[in-house]
Amino acid sequence: MKTFIAIGYVWPEPNSSAAGSRMMQILLLMQKSGFRVVFASPAEDSAHAIDLESIGIEKHSIRLNCSSFDQWVRAQSPDVVMFDRFMMEEQFGWRVEKHVPDALRLLDMEDVHCLRDARHRAVKAGRNLSADDWHTDMAFREVASILRCDLTLVISEFEMIWLQDHFPIHASKLLYTPFMVNSADAEGLSRRFSDSDFEVRGGFVSIGNFRHAPNWDAVLQLREIWPDIRRRLPDAELNIYGAYPPKKAMQLDKPELGFRVRGWASDAYQVIAEAKVMLAPLRFGAGLKGKLLDAMLVGTPAVTSSLGAEGMYGGCDQAAVVADDRDAFIDAAERLYSSRSEWESRSAAGYKLAIERFNDADHGPNITATIDRLCVGLERHRGQDFVGGMLRHHSLKSTQYMSQWIEAKNK
Template sequence: MSQLLVIGYVWPESLSTAAGSHMLSILHAFISQGWEITFASAAARNEQMDDLKSHNVTCVDIVLNSSSFDKFVEQLQPSVVLFDRFMTEEQFGWRVEKSCPQALRVLDTEDLFCLRHARQQAFKDTGLINPLLSPSLLFSELAQREVASILRCDLSLIVSEVELQLLTELFKVAPSLLQYYPLCFSPEAIAQTRPPLEDRDGFIAIGNYRHPPNWDAVRWLKEAIWPEIRLLLPGAQCRIYGAYTPPKATALHNPEQGFHIMGWASDARTVMQSARVNLAPLRFGAGLKGKLAEAMLCGTPSITTSIGAEGMAGNLSFAGAVSDCPFGIASEAVALHQDEEQWAVAQRNGYCIVRQRFDQQIHNRSLFNRITLLQGQLDDHRLQNFTGAMLRHHQHKSTQYMSQWIEVKNRLAEQLSDN
């Protein structure tokens, strides 16, 4: 039986983050193909993490900068190793290559960190949403690290077609190293019926507060957008859900203004499909937005910005409206909330997007065809990627020596403390 090793940056939390939901989707894809899966992470476990054991996934705690990982992976001998984000590949890539060189090395990018950080800095500098990014912002040290990690791997999973284009055209990454694998939903989830308009009420906003774009969106919603909505629709109510709610977010709770900070939602789909309109005023970010994909699945039209809508609809009509100014977002939101015909059209658009673009069966088939192809010609595939081989030679040597130095330093510190 084929063996997959996932090295997680964190333990997945599918009910708290889009990244966690995406990781669980990947795990289910391999499970459906009969693979044995081991999920290993150096992160601390927590109460919100998914119960991976219930999915027949073996969980292993590993240690950074320790040769104990070498023994673990050499004994496991996985067919495929999936690195959860580029920082994990930086830490463990050289160890995987040393201990099981014939394992297919796959990077799950989640989204391009370098693009998200460049947009965040551009917004801070200009106050504009989605401005043209200068080379000095895009060609950052973070971009060098992230693209280098992509080049060192045999394949990288990219969630957005916009990011695929950025990598191939701007950073000159060969398409043979990339695989489009967006947020996905099972056919069963797509086929479920959702509550009609008359059984819904109010607005919703949702997102993990540890993700900077989400906190910025909630703050902008409260300060600039919600007052406009209340002017147009007195008595309007908005419920904001999100994991890891900080005190600064709780302080925004104001029932008199119809602005309710609700905290973590144990079932995001239930609360999403109880609302008429989803508000996602994101001013920076990257990748695909899980809150928008979930809203489409739940039949809830969305109002978002050009950043939020990026990569979601492709050539299809968006499931709601897009605006980058507070009054535009507010007026579109109220129109969707009140106009039954406009709401129904937006809902149908969302269902169409989910069926045509986020069907798990379609993307799983493409992914495993690619994996099978690469496993059959892995040596030739790597010979075509000289830049990746060069980066592995130099970066892994420096990372290896640094890691080994840290391990010796930690061992000496333990010995001194024992004495």
């Protein structure tokens, strides 16, 4: 049996973040395609992590800057090793290359971290992005990681193009790997919430892991615009959910204003389906927005920014209302909340688009076929990749030497 190892930045928490959900989609896809799947991480265990072993995925704790990993990965004899974000590739990529050189090395970006970081810095500085924003330490590290790996999984079509436009990355190094929706699961959600129509639903909803900076910023944006929405819709409530709510977030809860900070949601689909409209005024970030996909699947129309819509809707202007201007966002929220005809039209369009655009029956076979093809022709693939080979050359292996120095120092 072939072996697939994922080296995770954290243990997967599909109920806490979209990144956790997507990681599980990839792991289950590889398991379904016949791989023995192993998930390893140097992170501390989490009470909110999924029980991997209960679904047949092996779990192993590994240590940073420790040669114990070398013996372990050799014993596993993997066919494919996937690094969860470039930080894990920096830590373990050279060890994988040295001790299991014939394993295909994948990088799962989750999103483009240097793009998210640049946008965050621009928002804080109150300016537009410029070319200088890409010449950062994070960009150098992340792009170097892409070039060292055999293949990188990119979650967004926008980011597929953006990476090639801004950096010397060939298309053969990238594979579009978005969220994947199972048709049967989607149909189950549709049946579950079939009675949740326009008249039954009430209020607005926002959801997102509070530890993720774009989500926290969105909460602060909602705090500013909610009084204007509330004046137009005096009986409406906004319910804000998310994993790991800090004290400063819970202190924003104002029942008298209909601004409710609820914290953890035991069932994200349920709380989204109970709401009439989702609000997602995201000002920075990257990747795809799991909250917006969840909203489409349960028929909850959304108002979001152009950044929130990036890579989500594929040009379909009926699935959500996109508004960047404050007044336009407020107008859209009121209109979508009040207009049954527009609500029903966007609700139906969103569900249809989610099934068509993110269907696992389309994306799953493409991912596994690409991995199989590269595994068979790995030597040729690497032979055509001069830049990747150059970056893996011993004179540029700073991450390896730093790790070995730390390991020696710790002894």
